[in-house]
Amino acid sequence: MNVENTKAQMRKGVLELCILSILSRGDAYTTDLINKLKEAQMIVVEGTLYPLLNRQKNAGLLSYRWEESPQGPPRKYYSLTPKGENYLSELELGWEKLIDKVNSIRNRA
Amino acid sequence: MNVENTKAQMRKGVLELCILSILSRGDAYTTDLINKLKEAQMIVVEGTLYPLLNRQKNAGLLSYRWEESPQGPPRKYYSLTPKGENYLSELELGWEKLIDKVNSIRNRA
DNA sequence: TTTTGGTACCTTGCAATACATGGTATATAT
DNA sequence: ATATATACCATGTATTGCAAGGTACCAAAA
Secondary structure (H helix, E strand, O other): OOHHHHHHHHHHHHHHHHHHHHHOOOOEOHHHHHHHHHHOOOOOOHHHHHHHHHHHHHOOOEEEEEEOOOOOOOEEEEEEOHHHHHHHHHHHHHHHHHHHHHHHHHHOO | OOHHHHHHHHHHHHHHHHHHHHHHOOOEOHHHHHHHHHHOOOOOOHHHHHHHHHHHHHOOOEEEEEEOOOOOOOEEEEEEOHHHHHHHHHHHHHHHHHHHHHHHHHHOO
């Protein structure tokens, strides 16, 4: 049990929300997602992302299409489905409520 | 994969923070903690809390003492150690940064 | 005395999942 | 051909929240 581990735990919980949120503003493939998460200082690696995207796809939250790459193998571009949009809305609400809940605990006299 | 599951994931990450935060304002035993978390609508059950408190105690973040109960068996009251206080400080910082990071992803144009 | 009910502690087994690691395939350049 | 960069994916491990069940203490009722 160490601080970095625990902070990683906190990140985990919101990772799904972040991915759906990024995709809500436009289709992206895995490397896009990793880069955008990195920009926001959210550490994620391939081994985490591929299975997660697969789970979300299998749950009907995402669809994908293949697209040629300027260099290298084709890319799998993911898009939010309508179901994914609903899911995202609920997660956003849950996230905001969670912030309130935690702050209510932290600020209680 | 469903919304409740994912929201539970988000809760998990901040559970440690919440427990340490509650204890920072005074010693408490398990049922106290559960009640305070429930007040803040953070769902937690015994089977989660006991192992977690044990981990935190083994990590030197908490100490405990036995105290008589008005009715029933004695209670194990936990206190934050100095190490636990430092740990809490870092988690608080991590939590605030996480909020910023997630919001930077959500609000990006 | 025995039983019941409430409180409090803890353990075991399961399931979910992030991550490290390693593997495969494609395209281009040397 | 070989090397390099890009991109996909799978496997194994460790963590950990939770459900379920167990043990023990105390007081009051039967």
